[in-house]
Amino acid sequence: xxxxxxxxxxxxxxxxxxxxxxxxxxxxxQGLAPEDLEAFSKWVDERAGIxxxxxxxxxxxxxxxK
Numbered sequence: 001x002x003x004x005x006x007x008x009x010x011x012x013x014x015x016x017x018x019x020x021x022x023x024x025x026x027x028x029x030q031g032l033a034p035e036d037l038e039a040f041s042k043w044v045d046e047r048a049g050i051x052x053x054x055x056x057x058x059x060x061x062x063x064x065x066k
Contacts, residue, residue, distance in 0.1 A: 004051055015051065018044045 004011040022041045
């Protein structure tokens with residue numbers, strides 16, 4: 001959460017990279033167990049959900065109530 005709070009742009013890049021990696025492993029697991037891939041994918045989805053819900057709390061976020 002520190003990265004998200006301190007550098008939203010980098011956090012977004014990391015999220016996109018993790019999703020690309022997950023999709024690449026789905027196409028070619030390279031020895032990764034399917035259950036491990038799905039657990040990681042689920043974790044990434046959970047983090048993305050949290051990021052979407054807390055985006056307005058990030059440093060520099062625009063106040064919607066003004």
